[in-house]
Amino acid sequence: MTARIVADGNRREEPAQGAPLLSLRGLVKHFPVRRSFLSNETFSVKAVDGVSLDVPPGKTVGLVGESGCGKTTLGRLAIRLIDPDAGGIFFEGREITTLAGEELRRLRLGMQIVFQDPYSSLNPRMRIRDIVGEGWLVHGIAKGKALRERAERLLMRVGLPADAADKYPHEFSGGQRQRIGIARAISLSPRLVVADEPVSALDVSVQAQILNLLRDLQDEDGIGYLFVSHDLRVIRHMCDIVAVMYLGVIVELAPAADLFREPLHPYTRSLLSALPMAGGGRREQIVLAGEIPSPIHVPPGCRFHTRCFMSKPSCREQEPALEERCAGRFVACPYA
Amino acid sequence: MANVTGANSLFLDTARRLSRNRLAVAGGAVILVLAVVSVFPTFFSGADPSRIDTANMLASPSSVHPLGTDKLGRDVLSRMIHGAHISLQVGFISMGIATAIGLLMGLCAGYYGGWADAVISRFIDVMLCFPSFFLILSVIAFLGPSIVNIMVVIGLTGWMGVARLVRAETLSLKERDFVAAARAQGAGDGRIIFRHILPNALAPVLVSATLGVAGAILVESGLSFLGIGVQPPTPSWGNILTAGKDNIESAWWLSLYPGLAILVTVLGYNLLGEGIQEAVDPRLKAR
Numbered sequence: 001m002t003a004r005i006v007a008d009g010n011r012r013e014e015p016a017q018g019a020p021l022l023s024l025r026g027l028v029k030h031f032p033v034r035r036s037f038l039s040n041e042t043f044s045v046k047a048v049d050g051v052s053l054d055v056p057p058g059k060t061v062g063l064v065g066e067s068g069c070g071k072t073t074l075g076r077l078a079i080r081l082i083d084p085d086a087g088g089i090f091f092e093g094r095e096i097t098t099l100a101g102e103e104l105r106r107l108r109l110g111m112q113i114v115f116q117d118p119y120s121s122l123n124p125r126m127r128i129r130d131i132v133g134e135g136w137l138v139h140g141i142a143k144g145k146a147l148r149e150r151a152e153r154l155l156m157r158v159g160l161p162a163d164a165a166d167k168y169p170h171e172f173s174g175g176q177r178q179r180i181g182i183a184r185a186i187s188l189s190p191r192l193v194v195a196d197e198p199v200s201a202l203d204v205s206v207q208a209q210i211l212n213l214l215r216d217l218q219d220e221d222g223i224g225y226l227f228v229s230h231d232l233r234v235i236r237h238m239c240d241i242v243a244v245m246y247l248g249v250i251v252e253l254a255p256a257a258d259l260f261r262e263p264l265h266p267y268t269r270s271l272l273s274a275l276p277m278a279g280g281g282r283r284e285q286i287v288l289a290g291e292i293p294s295p296i297h298v299p300p301g302c303r304f305h306t307r308c309f310m311s312k313p314s315c316r317e318q319e320p321a322l323e324e325r326c327a328g329r330f331v332a333c334p335y336a
Numbered sequence: 337m338a339n340v341t342g343a344n345s346l347f348l349d350t351a352r353r354l355s356r357n358r359l360a361v362a363g364g365a366v367i368l369v370l371a372v373v374s375v376f377p378t379f380f381s382g383a384d385p386s387r388i389d390t391a392n393m394l395a396s397p398s399s400v401h402p403l404g405t406d407k408l409g410r411d412v413l414s415r416m417i418h419g420a421h422i423s424l425q426v427g428f429i430s431m432g433i434a435t436a437i438g439l440l441m442g443l444c445a446g447y448y449g450g451w452a453d454a455v456i457s458r459f460i461d462v463m464l465c466f467p468s469f470f471l472i473l474s475v476i477a478f479l480g481p482s483i484v485n486i487m488v489v490i491g492l493t494g495w496m497g498v499a500r501l502v503r504a505e506t507l508s509l510k511e512r513d514f515v516a517a518a519r520a521q522g523a524g525d526g527r528i529i530f531r532h533i534l535p536n537a538l539a540p541v542l543v544s545a546t547l548g549v550a551g552a553i554l555v556e557s558g559l560s561f562l563g564i565g566v567q568p569p570t571p572s573w574g575n576i577l578t579a580g581k582d583n584i585e586s587a588w589w590l591s592l593y594p595g596l597a598i599l600v601t602v603l604g605y606n607l608l609g610e611g612i613q614e615a616v617d618p619r620l621k622a623r
Contacts, residue, residue, distance in 0.1 A: 081516055108522035121513035125535040135521040
């Protein structure tokens with residue numbers, strides 16, 4: 001991983017061939033929480049605790065993990081919706097960690113997000129054309145009649161009727177609303193879209209339609225996705241590369257095919273053991289003991305040792321680094 | 337037209353719930369009648385409200401003077417109708433001032449947080465510490481009673497409720513995904529505040545503004561009753577009431593009707609305000 005760090009110096013140059021679209025380097029985000037109103041002790045939720053990850057152009061990188069493992073926070077860090085406490089974010093070879101003001105606004109043209117909840121992600125007081133066309137308006141790309149026409153074309157592209165442009169969000173179903181959210185995300189022709197659990201609020205029958213729409217758009221426009229999900233079936237369907245997160249760190253990173261065929265990290269193995277196998281056979285079920293520990297009090301050493309079925313005494317002492325095991329496969333466990 | 341159905345169905349839904357609430361409809365009807373009367377006072381009252389008729393002082397209600405006359409022989413009905421204009425004007429404008437300040441303060445505190453929130457919130461606390469009626473009394477006593485002063489002072493002392501309401505709404509709205517989406521699209525703070533947060537925070541403000549009109553009318557009546565509100569000969573319900581109290585034993589109508597007018601108006605606004613609240617947020621009815 002470290003070998004692929006993009007140097008800060010070449011920010012004006014075109015990214016080299018094969019260079020990642022997005023690079024995250026050692027990202028850290030802690031949210032301070034105060035225990036009680038009267039005490040001054042402060043704790044912090046270590047939502048993202050040192051994550052490095054690359055998204056190649058036109059590919060889909062999946063982020064999978066239990067709720068509270070920091071995947072949503074990482075997605076929002078990647079497109080600068082929240083600011084990291086440490087680490088670097090590089091987009092198309094250029095460091096964007098501290099961009100602000102007009103530069104940050106212009107950066108928004110290249111990276112967008114699709115949200116999990118199709119209800120809270122659309123402003124109930126705005127017409128659909130104003131929702132999907134907001135980017136055009138604020139960047140001076142189109143307004144008035146031109147905006148309306150572009151909005152109608154865009155809506156048809158995501159499989160909605162053109163007259164949806166004049167309606168309000170409450171007139172649509174969850175799946176249709178998610179199409180509107182996707183239309184908004186692609187309205188500025190971004191190279192990167194963070195899909196934050198884009199189908200987990202939808203019915204299974206609608207999930208497939210939305211996933212196929214996302215894939216079609218990727219094929220047509222070459223969009224790179226950072227695809228956040230807790231649903232392994234969705235990840236397997238969508239992703240080229242999968243990163244497994246546990247308590248704010250990546251514990252395994254591998255091409256999707258390899259990961260699903262042969263998971264290495266004990267956490268990944270336990271997650272996958274819950275999935276039915278492609279051939280109809282069955283893996284041995286690995287049932288993890290206990291709950292995921294609080295991200296406020298992260299266990300010392302390997303974060304997973306409290307629930308690991310392979311845990312050894314040494315696991316409590318030193319946190320294992322994410323190391324390359326074989327080509328493209330990274331694991332943070334010395335015993336895997 | 338196809339493109340209005342969307343806007344309307346959200347609005348119509350609320351309107352339908354409101355129209356099923358009989359008390360709110362009654363309150364709304366009272367306000368509507370008063371509004372029409374106060375906008376065209378001369379149309380509804382034949383008599384000149386300032387014409388002194390010493391031959392008919394303290395006349396009891398009759399066909400010529402339906403609500404009698406006061407101690408200078410002026411027609412009480414006519415004075416009441418012209419007074420409605422003043423009272424409603426004071427109510428609306430001071431509520432408008434209070435709502436505008438409250439919106440601005442609440443949006444700033446809620447959206448920017450940090451020290452802006454700390455400063456504004458403490459300022460609200462300080463303002464709430466003053467017993468507002470006595471604050472108004474002393475300021476008016478100092479500046480002199482004029483309708484403009486009264487409206488401004490009532491407005492400047494009545495914005496804290498709106499500000500707190502808007503601050504709380506803003507705090508919750510700014511965490512919603514559509515605000516994050518707007519930021520991701522490249523929208524600036526001003527656009528996010530006025531296009532995304534404000535329209536979604538307006539419903540409770542509307543309710544509080546409606547109740548605020550009632551409160552402002554009461555304060556104005558109180559000030560006028562104490563003699564430092566609207567000054568005679570300009571009629572307002574408060575000063576008609578206070579002029580009547582000297583003769584309450586012989587001419588009860590002088591005090592009864594302005595009192596009733598204040599009661600009915602304030603009740604009307606409160607009923608309408610609560611009706612809107614329930615219509616906008618049906619869950620509140622369960623309370």
